[in-house]
Amino acid sequence: MARITLDGIAHAYRPNPRSDADYALKPLHLTWERGLAYALLGPSGCGKTTLLNILSGLLRPSHGRLLFDGVDVTDWPTERRNIAQVFQFPVIYDTMTVRENLAFPLRNRGVAPAAAARRVTEIAELLGLSPMLDRRARGLTPDAKQKISLGRGLVRSDVAALLLDEPLTVIDPNLKWELRSRLKAAHRALDRLMVYVTHDQTEALTFADRVVVMQDGRMLQIGTPAELFERPEHVFVGHFIGSPGMNFLPAAVTGDRAVVAGFEIPLGAAYGPLPAGVPVQLGIRPDFTALGAGPGGLPVTLERVDDLGRLRLARVRLGPHPLVARLPDGVDPATAALYLDSRRLHVYADGKRVPPPGELRQEAAA
Numbered sequence: 001m002a003r004i005t006l007d008g009i010a011h012a013y014r015p016n017p018r019s020d021a022d023y024a025l026k027p028l029h030l031t032w033e034r035g036l037a038y039a040l041l042g043p044s045g046c047g048k049t050t051l052l053n054i055l056s057g058l059l060r061p062s063h064g065r066l067l068f069d070g071v072d073v074t075d076w077p078t079e080r081r082n083i084a085q086v087f088q089f090p091v092i093y094d095t096m097t098v099r100e101n102l103a104f105p106l107r108n109r110g111v112a113p114a115a116a117a118r119r120v121t122e123i124a125e126l127l128g129l130s131p132m133l134d135r136r137a138r139g140l141t142p143d144a145k146q147k148i149s150l151g152r153g154l155v156r157s158d159v160a161a162l163l164l165d166e167p168l169t170v171i172d173p174n175l176k177w178e179l180r181s182r183l184k185a186a187h188r189a190l191d192r193l194m195v196y197v198t199h200d201q202t203e204a205l206t207f208a209d210r211v212v213v214m215q216d217g218r219m220l221q222i223g224t225p226a227e228l229f230e231r232p233e234h235v236f237v238g239h240f241i242g243s244p245g246m247n248f249l250p251a252a253v254t255g256d257r258a259v260v261a262g263f264e265i266p267l268g269a270a271y272g273p274l275p276a277g278v279p280v281q282l283g284i285r286p287d288f289t290a291l292g293a294g295p296g297g298l299p300v301t302l303e304r305v306d307d308l309g310r311l312r313l314a315r316v317r318l319g320p321h322p323l324v325a326r327l328p329d330g331v332d333p334a335t336a337a338l339y340l341d342s343r344r345l346h347v348y349a350d351g352k353r354v355p356p357p358g359e360l361r362q363e364a365a366a
């Protein structure tokens, strides 16, 4: 299968929904392409599992249509959808060997034994299971068992998509990185459409080609990890992605200038009139700020310095507004001023990013 389309998919668990708040999932219009790995990322209760269950057929959406390669599968049962799933906890046969576990989905589909054996060897290699192929699953560690689960999800080449629901939950924190990289390598090798649910930004950003950030049942942004970092379309995305998250400062914006707490800040572009009567904020990642000693900086008061080993971050205030700034080596934070990279400043009105006029022209031309 080449593509999954969510055509206005929404879901309310209660009958006769009246307001937005009645929807666990607000209307979604999206197309997911084969060969890409997507992460559904958001805090608990944002609707990730609801969406995953709609994809797998465990839940019928109260609104909209789900299309696989243009075919409406909204009313198809799970079995007919031909989807593989990996859950938080291993789903394997304890009494079987690793090899038998991996071969099981293939045997079930009537794949010829020689072809099945070749495929099992390939998947075992990708996941680092080769040395234990002939061991019984029962005695293995939880992470080895979860690798088997992943292998069982990956082994069939005819599945429409692989859905992974927080698959690293049981994995020892020290081994998560290894398994994530193996999964990523498997994804590259197998050219599959994968949807990976997580509340962990590191998992989402390291695994996925595209991340769907959700909050309160709404998709706020879909983008590559770099897009989410560089251009969060929503204040929530700025806060949620990044560690620490983006700085936001209440501002008044006119043309290519902003005023924050009485201080003028040049912007990277000239903005047209912003919507009236809504809060306006400037957003900038700590990565694009620095304390320094030269002229032209903004006067800040220092609250504390966090030494993270590879870098130091200063927690400062610009007027009453807190923000986090990089603290380069050799700079005295007590006397330093704040410098913002104006090309990396974004303007937000009512929580949403206002694209500068130049960017709109660029996108239209692309």
Ligand SMILES: Nc1ncnc2c1ncn2[C@@H]1O[C@H](COP(=O)(O)OP(=O)(O)OP(=O)(O)O)[C@@H](O)[C@H]1O
Residues within 6 Å of the ligand: 013, 024, 042, 043, 044, 045, 046, 047, 048, 049, 050, 051, 199
């Ligand atoms: N069976 C159900 N009946 C009624 N409401 C439900 C049901 N399942 C989920 N909800 C509600 O729908 C909303 C979205 O829940 P969902 O489980 O999809 O979120 P989630 O992002 O997967 O959260 P978590 O990470 O905690 O699993 C929540 O408000 C939840 O309380």
